[in-house]
Structures are given as C-alpha cells and as structure tokens.
Amino acid sequence: MALWLIPILPFAGFVINGLFGRRFSKAVVNTFAIGSVVLAFAWVLKTLLGLGSLETAVTEHYFTWIQSGSLNIGCDFAVDRLTAIMLLVVTGIGSLIHIYAIGYMAHEGGYYRFFAYMNLFMFFMLVLVLASNYLLLFVGWEGVGLCSYLLIGFYFDKKFATDAGNKAFIVNRIGDFGFSLAMFLIFVNFGSLDFGKVFRQAPAADTGLLTTIGLLLLVGACGKSAQLPLYVWLPDAMAGPTPVSALIHAATMVTAGVYMTARSWPIFMHAPTAMDAIAIMGIATAVFSATIGLVQNDIKKVFAYSTVSQLGYMFVGVGCGAFSAGIWHLMTHAFFKALLFLGAGSVIHALSGEQDLRNMGGLRTKIPITCWTMMCAAVAIAGVPPFSGFFSKDAILLAAYNHAPWMYWLGVVTAGMTAFYVFRAMFLAFWGEYRGHAHPHESPPVMWIPLAVLGALSLVGGFINIPKFLDGFFQGVPEVPENSSLMIVSIAAGLIGIFLAWLMYIAKPAIADSLASSLKLLYTTLLNKYFVDEIYDAAVVKPIVGGSRWVLWKGADVGLIDGSVNGAGSMAQGAGGILRKLQSGNIRSYATWVLFGSVLAIVVLFLATTNYWGGLQ
Amino acid sequence: MLAEVPMSYFLTLSAILFALGVAGFLFRRSVITVFMSIELMLNAVNLSFVTFSYHHGGATHQGIEGHLFAFFVMVVAAAEAAVGLAIILTIFKNRQTLNIDDIESMKN
C-alpha cells in the first residue's frame, strides 16, 4: 500500500521548490507546494479506505537503517487507527493552511522559500506520525523542530524573529534530550526500539524503570508540546508568519507530544506515577497559561496562550487514562485553533500588519466573513454544547473528575477563563468602534474559503466520535461513567465566561480598565507573563552564558590549555636565553663554570659512593 | 718521627699547588700566565700521582704506574705547550694583544 508515498510527496515539493524555486513564478511554486500536500491528503484517504477497519497495525519495511551488534533499526512505517486520525488531521489541516497561505504570503518576500519549508515540515510530521519505532519517530521529531525554527525565523532580517527561532529550537532541544535518554533506557532494557517489541515486553518490566522512562518521555513531550516548564518558546513563536503559527503551533507540531504519549500508552499504563505526573502537569499548564491569556493585548499572543492551555487539557486527558478523549480534543482543537489563527491572520492582513487588540474594534461590518467564521471557532472553544469543543473537553473533564475531583474543578474554572479571553478578543476586535487608523479590507476568497471549511468542521467536529473509533485500541483504560450533572456545570462555566466578556467589553467598557487599575499588581504580573522569561533568563541563560564565557572559555581554554602550551614554549625560550648568556665568549668565565662543574661532580661522587651521610648507596 | 713524612702532606701540597694553579687560571689576564698556571696544575697532579704510586708501591716494585702516568702527563704537557704557544703566537700576530678578555670572538 505504498505508505512511503505520503511523506515523499511533500518532500518532492520541498526539493523542487527549494532548488528551483527562485526561477519559478508564484503560480508554479503554488502548484508544486499545494499540489504535493493535497495529493498526499488524497493518497491518505485512498490508503485508509483501502486498509479497511485497521483493527491491527499495517506495517511496511523498506530498508534496515542501522545494523550494529544487537541494535537493529529498520526504516518501516506502520498505520493503525491512531495514525489514521493523525494522518487525516495533519494532511487535511495542512492542505487548508497551504491554500490559505497563498493569499496571506502573496506580497511577502521569499515566497518559494516559505513553501519549501512548509513542505519540508509536512514531510517530517508525516514521518513522525507514520514511524513504527522510536528512532524514526525521533527523526520526524527533530525535523519538525528544525522546520519550526526555520519558519519562526522566516523574517530573518528582524532580530526578534531570529531570537524567537533560536529560543524555540533550544527549548525543544532540551525536551529532545529527555526523549533521547528515554530511548537509551528503552533500548538498554528492552533490546529494541520497535513499538511492537517494546510494548509487548512493557508489562513484564518493573514499574520503577517504566516510571523513569515515562517521566523522560514526558520531558520530551513537554519540550515539544510547550507544557509548563518548557512552554516559553510558543508565545515568542508568534514572530513567524500566521499560517506557520496556525499549522505548526496550533494544529500539528505541538500535538506531536500528545501523540507520542498516546502512542506509548502501554508504558504509561504500567507507570501510574508517570500518569499522575502528566495529569498534574497538564492541569497546571492549563490554569497557568489561561490566567496569562486573560490580559494579553496582542491577538496572536492570546491564541498562543490558549493553545498552551488547551494542550494542557489534552495532557490531563492522557494523564487520567482517557487517551481517546485526549486525541479527540487534539482533533477538535486542531480545527478551531487553526481557524482562530487563520482568522487572526486575515484580521492582521486586513489591517496590514496591526496586531494589537487596542487598535482594533468594529471590524464586524468591515470583514464580516472573517468575523463570523472566527465566531464559530470561539463558540466551539468556549465549550458551547452542540459544537465540537464541548464534546471533547467534557469527555476530558469527566475523566479528570473520575481520576481526581479537584482536577475537574480546576478544569471547569479554566474552561470559564478560556471562554472569557476568547470572547474578550472577539469583542475587542469586532465590536465597538474602530480605534485603529488603517482602512481594513476583506481578505480574498483564497483566504476565507479555508476559514469557512474550518468553521464548518469546528461546528460539526463533535459528532466524529473518536472514543468509539479508538475504544478497541486502548485496552485496560479505566471506564468513565456518564454524569450529566458535571456536563451542566461545565456548560454553565463556559456561558458565565462569555457573559462576563460581553459585560466588560461591550456593555460597560470602563469595567475592564477599572478592574485592571484596581488589581494593579495582579494585572502587571499577568501582563508580563509572571516574569517567567526574565526568571529563566536570570536563572538559566545568564549563568550558563556567563559560566561558559568566564569559566570555560577564559578560565579553562585560554588560561589552562593555551597557558600551558604557550608556557612550555616561553619556558624553553627563557631557559635558552639564560643559557645563551653562558656563552659570553669570555674564557675566564668558561673556566669558572668548569671549576664549578668539577666541584659539583666531586661532591656528588663523594656523597654517592661513601655513606658519609649515613648510607646513601 | 723526623725521618718520615705522612703522605697527606704531599697531597695537601699538591692540592695547594693545584688551587693556586686554578686561581692563576681564573684571575690572570695574560694568556701566557694562564697557560703557565695550567702547567702548574699539571705539575700538582703529577706530584699526587707520584705520591700515590709510593703509597701503592712500597717495597715491591709493581707501583710504577704512578710514575708512568706522570711521565705521560709530562709528554702530553710538552706537546700541548708546543701547540699552545704556537697558537699564542698566531693570536698575537692577528690581534696584537695578549689580554685574554680581548680574545672573545667566540661570543654568541
């Protein structure tokens, strides 16, 4: 079933655009870039339909990649139900975003370069998803990290873009470090990195080992999916063009962490402490980033923090054993978050680059299509009942309640906060009078058609019943009883959030400012993102940079190594200088030295031969 | 007691002469005097040679090596004096000086 064709198509697009893009016109670049992704999507549909029910994984082996001693890594792809979902999400959303990007990137520089990177990203994401052993997954994992770096730093002439790119790459690397340690442990203990072999031996391994592996995998997931300790790169990643944010930082790459934890569910099932750690980390991230999102003024920053928060939700789902709920939320989140970002993109496009909510307002009448499509997404994310967000979030909250009731109440509060900041952004941007001084114009059809499609999907998404689809896949998962009362509470929370947003930004705009001024301290800390960046900078970056400069570079390298090498040289030279003076040409000084030598020799010989000093020999 | 001289007297005398030779060698500035103090040193050494041959020889005659050594030292000293003085002549012809400090073309 030619699974290899799925990643190769975008790769082909990348190669062609990358090498010859400069000489192609925009149209030709489009055909190759968009064509390859859409073809990949079509091919995914064809293969999935062809494979039928996919009860068991279908694997294809192409060549043995590494063969050294007991290590045997084959380059082989596998498709099962989980992969199917991910393939559909990645290629589907990917092609929509590529189409949208045509319009958005129309008058930006480096057109072919953008699409080449996007195609490369698709290739790596597909490899990641299709991989059937940890190392190939890790290749995809690193590849997407690289592409995110390239795409964030797309506007390479702007310093904050390149800095953001660096930040993203380095933080990801820290995560990858944990991931590779986990892989080492797996290989050492299970003798192979293949999913099948590892998961078959997992139940037999002792829980301590599994816990460590789980925690290390968690670190990797944290780095990639921007969870609490390593989330700092995501808000800065907004420096990249908006389609990038949509594709990479909303729909696909950030979900890789969730997919990886879901993929290795047998390890986590037998490591309860690791499961709890995931859940706690998830809920903490959700609450934390939601609070920051409340006060952000940049529209993209609001959605970035919302993504971090929603990912927290997904990890809560995974942590509480509801893997299918997590995946479900992943899919629905991909729909409405991509829509929100693309909408924000068209707003920015309309206002020709303006991103600050305080300079927007009253765009409802000027760009109606963007407004209403974004409203679909807002409603979905807020958890209003019939829409997709409600179903997946509710499933997760139920599982959380079943797992740990306090987690459920936190989740509900976060849901309320989510609803509040999304609608705050919506009301600030589209309601009231226009505060900016650009003259907004509606975005072209190539941009709002994908918005419309995504809008439809985010409305209908809830009815694609992923848990039923995956219930055979995750064995041994705790059963979650239906509980309508909890559902009513979460709906209420969402509605309250919407009402508050309406109250503060449409009914009485003054309330927002008075509230901000009264809770001065809280407002400023939230605005400055709890000063996390500054703390990291002071606690980690400065010492490392300083340490490496003063201690490693100046101290060790220059001082010790260079010092000793040059020292030896100068010592020899010094000695040479002294000895040179000995050759003074003055015969009598030679004589003196001869005498000195002879006296010395006599003394030494005497001391050596007789035991005058009590036995020298 | 009067008829006998302990050997160490001879050795001390030889040491004193040698030391004087070394002093002359170090402190004198004329080449010829330096050369002469070398001869003095050689004589001192000869004396100690003969003294030791006396010590080893005693009544029997096999202690002759000391004398032979001294004899060869003398021969070599003669050869050395001949060549040395020839060199001094040539130095004087080229440099018109006998002061040892002026002859320092071998400086580094």
Added chain:
Amino acid sequence: MGDLTNQQFYFLISVVKVVVVFAVLMTVLAYLQWVERKVIAHIQVRPGPYRVGPHGLLQPLADVIKLVTKEDLIPPHVSKPFYILAPFLAITFSLLSISVIPFGPPIMVAGRETYMQLANVNIGVLFILAVSSMGVYGIALAGWSSNNKYSLLGGLRSCAQMISYELPLSLAIASPLLISNTLDLRKLVDSQNGSILHWNVLHMPFPQIFSFIIFLIAAFAETNRVPFDLPEAENELVAGFHTEYSSMKFASFFMAEYANMITVSCMATLLFLGGWVAPWPAEYGSSFVPVAIFAAAGVIALYHGSQAKLKMDKLTFPAFGVIFLIIAAIFVLPIVQTWLLPLFWFCAKVGAILFAFIWIRGTLPRFRYDQLMGFTWKFLFPVAMLNLLVTGLLVALRP
C-alpha cells in the same frame, strides 16, 4: 783520625773533597783562560800574554783582579732583579755538574773507602743532562733583562742554539750508555776497564766514534764555543747577551763558559775515552808513561833555560824544569800511584779535549745562524738517531 763515627767521617771527607775540587777547579778555570790565549796566539804566530809574570802566567790573576775591582754598574733601563739573577744562574748550573763527575777509582782514606767524586749519584748522566738544560736560563734571562735589541737577539739565538743542540747531545750520550748499560758514571768507567779497545769509542759491538764526534760538535754548540759562538760574537752582535754586563757579572759569564767547557770535556772522557782507564793495562808499563812525560818535560825546560836569550827565561825555565822532574819522581812512588795514575790519565784526556776546543777556536771560521740551525736539525740529529739505532741493534744482537 781517631775512631770517627761513620756519619762524621762521611761529612768530614766530603768537606775536604769539596774544598779540594773547588780550589783545583778555580785555578784550572783561570789558567785555562791563559792557555787558550797562549795557544790562540801561537796559532796566529804571536807571543800571547807574557808581560804579567813569566810567560804571562800571572795574567789570569791580573784579569781576575781587574774584573773584581772594576765598578759593577747596573744600567738604568735594565730590569734589575733578572739582570742580577742571570749571571748567578749561569755560573751555578755550570759549576753544579762538576760535583757529579768522578775523577778516579775509589781510594782508601783513613781506613775507609771513599770515591774520588763529590756526590756518588747513580743517575749521574741524567743529572748532568738536567743541569746543562737548565744552563739555558742564565743566557736567556741575561739577554732579555738587559733590554736592548742586540742582547735580546743574542739571548734568543743562543737559547735556540742550545736547545737545538741539546737533542743530538742527549742522543749521542744515549748510544754509549747502551753499551755500558748504566747511568752511573763510575760504573760507566768500570765498564770501559782494560785497554783502549774497551773504551766506548772503540768498544767492540759498535765503536762509538760517530757519537763521540757528534757529542763533541754538540758540546761546542752547548758551550757557545767558536764555530757556534755567533750569539756573543763581537763584530756581529756587540758581545751578544752580555753586552750590558760589566766586571764581576761579566766575569761570571766567562767562568760559566769555561766551567761548561770543562764539564763537557770531562763528560766526553768519561763516556767515550774510558775516564781514568790507562790506554793499555798497567802491567804493560802504562804507569811509566806519566813519569816519562814529566821527565822529558823537565829536561826540555832545563835545556831551554840554559839556551834562553832573555835574562828572565834563564831563571824561569830551569825552575820549571826542576818542578817537572819532581813531579816525575812523585809518579814513581807506588803508594801514590794508586790514585795519582788514574787522575793523571783522566786529566790528560780532559786536557787533550780542552786543547782541541782551543785549537778549533783558533782555526775554524764562525757559522752563520741559519747554517748553524740547519746543520743540527737537518744533519746532526738524524745521524745521531741513526747511530743510536745501529748501536741498539748491534747491542741487542750481541750473544
């Protein structure tokens, strides 16, 4: 003499010997001067000194008095210490070698046997060689210390000459030693005992005639005698190294020269002419030879005395005639003969060689300096080496 302990007898006898030898040597030195002047004069058909005393016999005494009483001035430009040291060195080293030379066989004095020799050193030859090599310093210092060009050049030349001729001298000495196989002068003479045939000059394995001649030539050079007396030749270098010297120091140089001459001729007699050994053994009447000679001398003197034209000669010649006869009579006495005969033969041979010195001085012209140096290095030294080689070979081959 009473029963003197050995120690005291030895001491006394050596004092007596020293006094006797010194007195004899000094008078011989003086009268050698006289003999030389008389012989040279007669060679050049002139009478020689005859004013001071009969036939100038008192002339040496007069010279001595003159030299002693002359003012002993020291020129200012001279480096004083060495100027004074030089003559002293010259005279001491030349007189020193006399002490080792034996004049006769061991004789019985006061019941104990003693040698007619000042110091019985068993390496006599080496001693004499050593002392003669030291003689150079006197001349070198004299030449250098008088600070004028002529004396410096004279000193240099004579040094070079003496050093160069020392080599053939020592080689010439070495070959007879091979034959007599000893360094002790007395044993040397004993080895030549017997008749003239046993003298080293004619000793059988290889007659040492060549080395005798080489020895004499080298001896002439050593003592700066005529053919080789360039350094103090009057017309060349204004008396060479002793130009600046006057009176007593000048006299000492002269004495040194004559003492050297005597030493060398004694060495020649001891080494080659068999010392005090009579030409033919005593039983064949060698002991009568001296009696005959003196008796003849006495008769001739008396005859001249009677024929003399000068009034003075009428008186002196008979006196000398009588003295000679007395001496002849003494020789006849047997008790004296034991030491007098050997002494006579020894003095006769030494006298002959001295006469040869003087004779050659009268006849041969002077060598030029480069001829002189060339002669020794290119001719004399190789011949001496050859002679030594041949003697060594023959001595080794002898059964």
Added chain:
Amino acid sequence: MDVILFFVFAIIAVVCAINVVVQTHPISSAISLVGVMGSLAVLYLLLGAEFLAAAQVIVYAGAIMVLFVFVIMLLNAGTEKKEGKSLVVQLLGVPLLVAFLGIVAFFVQRVFPTTMVHFGGFTGGGVHEIGMALFGPYLLPFEVTSILILIAILGAIVLARKEMD
C-alpha cells in the same frame, strides 16, 4: 731529615707558586714556575722517583719553560692591564676556589690512607724499572705519545710557519 727536606722544598714550591699567580710580569712568573718545578723534582726524589725527577727538570723546566720564556721574549709581553671584564669570575671564582680547597683538604684528611714516606722507601722509580715498564706492558701508550708529539711538532710548525717566512 726527610721532614726538614720536605718542608723546605714544599715551602719553596708554595712560595714560587704564589709568585706565579701574583706577579704581574710574565717573565717573573715563568722563572718562579721553574722554581716550583725544581722543588717538585726534589720532592719526586724524596718519593723515590729518580727518573721522573730528572725528566721533570730536563723536559719540564729545561724545555717547556724555556719555550715559555722564549715566547715571552719574542712577544715582549708587558705587564698586565688591571681592568677586569668578566663579572662571573669575580663573583663565583673565589668562593668556588675556597670550596674546592675545602673539599680536597677534607678528602686528604679523612679519606686517604696515612702511610708514611721516607727517603729510601720506594726503590721502584729508577730508570731501569721505568724503562722495562715503558717498553714492556706500556709499549702502546709509549708509541701513541710519540705519535702525539710528532703531531704536536707538525702543528706547531704549521701554526708558526707563517710567522717565520
């Protein structure tokens, strides 16, 4: 008797040696060196080395020193100038010398045997024994030194020849 003889000539030797070092004029130091050699010759006799004593006087005093005097006369070497140039010598020379003397004296007193020397004690030093030894077991060194002297003579001639012609 020997002791008196020894001390007389030892003192002469030491005084002459000091004279060699102290005298400014080369000739005076040369003559005092001859004095040293003469007194050493006597000491050799005391130690029974007759041949060596004679050789010392003939070879050393008689030939080598004459060469020295010769050269001094030829070069007309004057008294030395007093300006010393080498600092090392002044600084290191004296203490080193004292150290050297101290060490040797220490050796002589402590380490070496104390046999007594009297005049007739050693009869092996005569010409006969030396001759037999030289042409017996030590023939090779004898020949080698003869060649050495030949080389020295040639060297001296070559070096000095330019001077002569």
